[in-house]
Amino acid sequence: MDSVNVTMPCAFQTMPLKPFPKQTKHLDIFRFLSPQTRIAFTTRRCFRLVSCLETNTHAKILDGKATAQQIRNELKTKVDALYKLYAMRPGLAVVLVGSRKDSQTYVRNKHRFAKEVGLESFNHDLPESVTEARLLQVIDELNQDPRVHGILVQLPLPAHISTEKVLQRIDVSKDVDGFHAENVGRLCTLKGEPGFIPCTPQGCLELLDRYNIQIQGKHAVVLGRSNIVGIPAAMLLLRRNATVSICHSFTENLSEEVSKADILIAAIGKPEWISGHWLKPNSVVIDVGINAVKDVNTSRGYRLVGDVRWEEAYPRVRCITPVPGGIGPMTVAMLLKNTVKAFEQRTRGESLSK
Ligand SMILES: Nc1nc(=O)c2c([nH]1)NC[C@@H]1CN(c3ccc(C(=O)N[C@@H](CCC(=O)O)C(=O)O)cc3)C=[N+]21
């Protein structure tokens, strides 16, 4: 009977499915069903297959930690090959001003993972009291240093230093954070190649892609409008043909906006601010927030939580990133990836700087 084929959703016909194993027993049973039952069975099976293909796995937790490890393994292979070719390794310089505990932890992680991947890493620790002029001088030296392919100035900077001035001083071709105006401009110019893309939003998109989550045509809601996360995340989603809303502290009816999101990117930095029941059922939640909350039961005295209330969100959503182990490790992986990209562009003479 042809009726089964006629009513198949077209998605099923165009999907590159692996052929079913030949199970004649199974098909025989199928033959004895009424056309209506066969249609119902087939349709249901199609939808299950399609949703399985869309998510790649049945994974509900988008495992940033494991994915970042996989990316680092891929990068290591690439860096080893580049070393054979050029007898040189990509170099990452990290500039840390002051002695914020959290900044020190992040910077230590960056060096550890840079080493794991085979990058050269250069540490520049400056005292809290450093002058803006001295910091700019350090940046100028790193801009000139041929061993350095990527420069990262850990934020936030002390209040007496102009963050804007410092970030704009970094050579565009070494701006692995993607904060330089030219890289921002390239990202926001929808046609044409982007330069360096900020690491956190790039990590969000990379995670969605590695789990085969469709972005095109979906309603994406970005909570937060920072230069580091919110704005570039919205631009990246727009580039991939999502319909994008950006919400912020002045947004009225926030919960209503959140409830429209097929994909939610939460980057407000407020611990467990977003209630589970705001979320659209079966949506995809990317929780960028890494908030320390006091917890006397831990050895550190605090634990990390996201912007979303995990306990409420988890049963409601299709998939969600954990905190920790979600976007944090992906951010560092993207920093390493950008540094390798900077090296490749430099050695091939494709770099954007004059
Ligand atoms: N110029 C600049 N570029 C940045 O990319 C930048 C910055 N400044 N300043 C601070 C923020 C924050 N950030 C994180 C990166 C990794 C984790 C990370 O790996 N977190 C682990 C947990 C780490 C822990 O246990 O403390 C996780 O989420 O699993 C967190 C935060 C990069 N930032």
Ligand SMILES: [Mg+2]
């Ligand atoms: Mg400042």
